Amino acid sequence: MISDVIEKNQQYVVLDEYNKKISSNYFSSLGELMGFTGTFLVFRKNQQYYVYDEDLTKIASNYESSLGEFRKAVGETINFRKNGQIHTYDKNLDKISSRYE
16 A cells, blocks of 8 residues: 655655655656555646656556646546546556546
């Protein structure tokens, strides 16, 4: 389970609840960390969002133009803002629901 993500030596280091390293990878490979939950992380690189598991294995990706602006990752969901609506996706980037702001 992901407890924290730290930046060290130009890498993101994923830590468990015991502050033990689970995995790591370079900033240049992953892009910008947008948010994380206990089971996945969301990164943005080259106008795309990428979802990775705790081992930094890619789960899903989609273009920013399709998803909108990242808002937050909570529990098992990710929220994006697009066209005055908040869209909720699961970690596979399958849409669950939408609502107006």
